[in-house]
Amino acid sequence: GDSVTQMEGPVTLSEEAFLTINCTYTATGYPSLFWYVQYPGEGLQLLLKATKADDKGSNKGFEATYRKETTSFHLEKGSVQVSDSAVYFCALSDEWNYGQNFVFGPGTRLSVLP
């Protein structure tokens, strides 16, 4: 079945450091890919998405490129802020099982220190 793998956390960075959170996936069909962010005590918010190979999703300084050849969708940000401290979830939606299949990774906790 479909699955999403994320790098183990927690990730701790200093303010203004470069961020990469790795995400790889396996899918039966041609999935759409998403990154969500969850701040403490809140629900998940959509951060960005990409729906086909080589698409780049971007939002709030975060970027991720859909790499079909490496089945990856790594999240990057050039300069993190303390306010970016949160849990980040990579997810996919496969075309063959639309109603049910929205597969989430386990999440990566990011802590940014001032």
Added chain:
Amino acid sequence: SQTIHQWPATLVQPVGSPLSLECTVEGTSNPNLYWYRQAAGRGLQLLFYSVGIGQISSEVPQNLSASRPQDRQFILSSKKLLLSDSGFYLCAWRGGSNSNQPQHFGDGTRLSIL
């Protein structure tokens, strides 16, 4: 624009008591609806999803149930809560008819069982 509401935000219940959590969506019609549970510091566990009124699919056998009495209303229930039911419960909706549509989450209900 579309909005999703969950209530209550926080709930403390004794073991063996009943449960009813409600989720409503505004600004869209015939959404797919989802209930997730998130244990402390953990990822998301899909509990139920619904593609239409009265149509409920269960992902995990347990003492919880879900109902969809109206198009944009999704209710999570239990007749007798267990200690293991503690967690953060998230409702989500999804529109459209293809896999590039994201899920949108409510703010969650934090449930503590005593």
